[in-house]
Amino acid sequence: MKFCSNCGNGDLEYIIPEGDHKHRYYCPNCDTIHYQNPRIIAGCVPMYEGKVLLAKRAIEPRYGFWNLPAGFLENGESPEDGALRELFEETGAKGEVNRLHTVFSLPNFNQVYLLFLVDLTSEEYEATTSESLEVRFFELDEIPWKEIAFESSTFALESYIASPSKEKVNLGQFVKY
């Protein structure tokens, strides 16, 4: 943050406000504290008859790598709705939320993944979309582990395979030291 989004002032201070415990951007011109918070990535583990639907990324970062359908949650959306929207945008498939499956956080990147187990309502999907170079089902013993885009997907897929019917959410974390 370089300029105050409220008044346009370019002389922001980076201070710990009174009664607070963290540094914040503060605008002395309009007396506004600018809080910055982690973002939610909503996504899913889309299953159909024991197979998982993955999408090969057509965008950076990790262009060309396979991933669970997921993307930034939008204002006005619930995480469940966001997960189903991303599923449809990236794969053309539709489904129903079974349960929340994985919460995977990346504190150093200010991101929290909420990944839902989704039962696909049919085997239909699009082989390519504007966001995916390729879409296809994988049997659980043929997942391309070395070509998975993100740790969040690897963690959720490993958790699912270890215990497909476990109802407790899997809590995972990636910390960069």
Added chain:
Amino acid sequence: MKFCSNCGNGDLEYIIPEGDHKHRYYCPNCDTIHYQNPRIIAGCVPMYEGKVLLAKRAIEPRYGFWNLPAGFLENGESPEDGALRELFEETGAKGEVNRLHTVFSLPNFNQVYLLFLVDLTSEEYEATTSESLEVRFFELDEIPWKEIAFESSTFALESYIASPSKEKVNLGQFVKY
């Protein structure tokens, strides 16, 4: 958002960028799209020997109402860490995360609550804190339902009472029509 936080320009446009599906604030001066996303509120259902620890809010909104300990997740924090931090700040109590208990979203307010079931490590807490007028344990049959601050707390407490050992996350939502 009135001014670009990147260059200070006050002539922002509110447009649907190419390839997008939602209106965004766009700065034509520095070619920046400003995304706005929901915020996470991390909190807990803090239990000790069948009793739940609630805090009476010393801040607006809902000053003087009882609530589960919860607050905005900070950058650099996992939701689990945020929940335990808020627990300590609001009640002085410490505990361990048992599991994720409730995900309650308010799409119209761009908020998502992540509430963890927390096993308190002792019966100790502070009777008042800078954020709480009063802190105390409640038996589950004496919860002051009409004095609970937020729907998220009511939903989580009702879900807990209905099924204390249920491992599946309770998914709730408040939609303003």
